[in-house]
Structures are given as C-alpha cells and as structure tokens.
Amino acid sequence: MPKISNKGINMPESPIRKLVPYAEEAHKQGKTVYYLNIGQPDIKTPTVALDAIKASDLDILAYSRSEGSETYRKKIAEYYSRNDIEVSHNDIIVTTGGSEALLFAFGSIMDEDDEIIIPEPFYANYNGFSTASSVNVVPVISKIENNFALPSIEEFEKLITPKTKAILICNPGNPTGYLYSKEEIDKLAAIVKKHDLFLIADEVYREFVYDDIEHYSILQKSGLDEHTIVIDSVSKRYSMCGARIGYLVSRNKDVIKTALKFAQARLSPPTLAQIASEAALDTPQSYFDDVTKEYVKRRNILIEGLENIPGVKVAKPNGAFYCIAELPVKNSDDFARWLLESFDYDNSTVMVAPAAGFYSTPGVGLNQIRIAYVLNEDSLKKAVKIISEALKVYKD
Ligand SMILES: Cc1ncc(COP(=O)(O)O)c(C=O)c1O
Numbered sequence: 001m002p003k004i005s006n007k008g009i010n011m012p013e014s015p016i017r018k019l020v021p022y023a024e025e026a027h028k029q030g031k032t033v034y035y036l037n038i039g040q041p042d043i044k045t046p047t048v049a050l051d052a053i054k055a056s057d058l059d060i061l062a063y064s065r066s067e068g069s070e071t072y073r074k075k076i077a078e079y080y081s082r083n084d085i086e087v088s089h090n091d092i093i094v095t096t097g098g099s100e101a102l103l104f105a106f107g108s109i110m111d112e113d114d115e116i117i118i119p120e121p122f123y124a125n126y127n128g129f130s131t132a133s134s135v136n137v138v139p140v141i142s143k144i145e146n147n148f149a150l151p152s153i154e155e156f157e158k159l160i161t162p163k164t165k166a167i168l169i170c171n172p173g174n175p176t177g178y179l180y181s182k183e184e185i186d187k188l189a190a191i192v193k194k195h196d197l198f199l200i201a202d203e204v205y206r207e208f209v210y211d212d213i214e215h216y217s218i219l220q221k222s223g224l225d226e227h228t229i230v231i232d233s234v235s236k237r238y239s240m241c242g243a244r245i246g247y248l249v250s251r252n253k254d255v256i257k258t259a260l261k262f263a264q265a266r267l268s269p270p271t272l273a274q275i276a277s278e279a280a281l282d283t284p285q286s287y288f289d290d291v292t293k294e295y296v297k298r299r300n301i302l303i304e305g306l307e308n309i310p311g312v313k314v315a316k317p318n319g320a321f322y323c324i325a326e327l328p329v330k331n332s333d334d335f336a337r338w339l340l341e342s343f344d345y346d347n348s349t350v351m352v353a354p355a356a357g358f359y360s361t362p363g364v365g366l367n368q369i370r371i372a373y374v375l376n377e378d379s380l381k382k383a384v385k386i387i388s389e390a391l392k393v394y395k396d
Pocket of ligand 1: 202233
C-alpha cells in the first residue's frame, strides 16, 4: 500500500473533537450531554447578516477576488477605524476563516524547521497549523497560578534562536480567557524589534472583553508596522462559525504580497459568506452589548460554581468564552472519557476538552480541562453540578 506522509502521521488529533464518538454513544444511550468542549456559541447570528443572504439575487455564484471583495475589505477597514486601528483595505486579505489566515501567515513568514514562540496553553490547532507548515512550536509556559499572564521577557529571550521567526499570541486567549495589557504588548513589541521577529496576534475574540477592560491590539502600537500580523474572523464575533470567513491584516507590504500568492493558489474565499459578513458589519452595538452581558453572566456562574468544588482551581478569564480548570484528577483525558462512558447525574453528563492538547510540552496540563461557556445559564448550572457530583465518585 502507498505510504502516508510523516507530516500526515504527525498531524495532531483535535483535543476538542476527539471525544465526539463517546458523546454520540452517551447520546444514543439516552443521556443528555452538555457540550462544554467546543467554541460553538448558541448566540443568534445577527439578522442583518442572514437577511443579506436571503436578499441576494445572484445569477452565478462566482469566485470573488483572491484577496476578497473590495467593498467588503473597505468596510472591514472602516470597522478597524471605529476600533482605533487605522489600516487600508489593501492591508487586508479575506480568508476562509481565521484558520486559513493562520496558515497563510505561517506560510508567508516561515520555512521548514523555523521556530515560533507561543505562550502555552494555546489554541490547540496552532499545533496542527505548525505541523502542516513544517515549523516548530517553542512554548513559553504561562501558569494558572498567575492567571496565565505573559511570562517575563527573560523567559522569551532565553528561547530565541537563529531559527526563531515569530511570536504568536492569542488576545483575548483561547483557552485561558487571558486579556493582554498594553504594557505586555509594549514588552512584546520591544522583543520583536530587538530580535527582528514577526508578532502575530490572533484577535478573533476582540469583542469579547469584560469588566470594563479595553482590548489593546498590536495594530495600535506605533512603529511596529513591519512586524505585526493580525488574524481575525467573523466566526465568534457574529456567531457565524459556518460562514468560514476570516482575514489576515498587516501593514507589511511584503507579507501581504506573499500571502496573496497563497490566496491566489486557493482562488477565492467563499462568495456568499462574504455578502453575509459584509452585512454583519452593520450589526448594531446593542447586539454586542447584549452578548457581552450574557457572557459575563455565564462566566460568573461558571467560575463561582467551579470555585465551590473542593480541589478545583480556576483562573478568572477577562475575555473570550473559555476557561482552564485544574481538577483533582491525574489524567483529565481519562476523566473526560469516563464522564461520557460511565457517569451520569439525573441521566445527564458533560463533554469537556482535556487540556493537555492545548500544550505542546509533553506531560503539562494533564490534570486540566478547558470549558467553553457557550451554553445558557440553566445548562451551565447543571453542567457544573454534574462535574461536582462526578468528582465525588471518580477514581483515577
Ligand atoms: C483562537 C482561535 N483562533 C482561530 C480560530 C479559527 O476560527 P475560524 O477558522 O472559524 O475563523 C479559532 C476557532 O475556534 C480560535 O479559537
């Protein structure tokens, strides 16, 4: 039989999706499963976006320009301007989700065996994108005890080698919910300038910030134009995960010129979804105010509930809709599977994401899980109760 590539063999399984067969089996047995494992919000997509699809009277569902439609990119630039970020539509390439923007960024700035430093725990698919791009992730560990704040500059500098090409942060963070301060961005700016590196910020959760703290984008930092690349997406912002629209933003003309070649090779981002995403930019502020209020309520219920479970440690997130919880178990992978296979409380159970897959350092995060608070208040309360009851009887 012809052989599969080593790259293919080394592609990591998604820690978010790998328990799906167990959840399906639990469901077949008649259990209610509360899905805390995946960042699929239950929030409604703005009607302006859905109406735009219904109103479209296309004769041909044609390709769009490789960099995305000009009217859409101009409106994205206006969106950034409203957020105190000045970019031109020529600094933007529309992609098939933030996922493709990450792949284009990696492909544009790194060669085989180059290194990218990422504070961990990090969005698990960064491992997959790195494998696909044949680059090596160099993790810098952030700790639950410090609420997952950025490690010290010295920790970063120790890791920089001639192969280092970039630092990647997720702000606010998935899976930690950590929101980087302006001071932390200033520190990162100093490192990337000193060592002539790229700074990539995945800002797909920009709107989801709580407690009156403002998001500070790397694109707001002056004097950093040649270094910065932002990854963005409509998936979470407008609860449009299925649209598959994201974008790569950089004022570095060479980055854009290079990423455009990757964009040309895949021809075009989805045309119909660009129409919906362009319309979504007219979503009223009240939508975001309501969504933020809802997530704050959910976060507070979840964090308070988890803190009340003996032996559970949790960092309070200031953004996005995830948290990492440390459990009094040895192996959260086994615990998560056991929850689906062997446990129920009132005929219900929960699906969580074991956190080890959000680290690239082997053996770290084994007793942690990631929880996405994408369920309504009532379901979240039930889910916390199930975890609490499960921990009373679980044996490693
Ligand atoms: C941090 C982060 N970046 C990027 C993505 C990719 O999103 P999409 O490809 O749907 O835009 C996700 C999706 O969950 C994410 O959490």
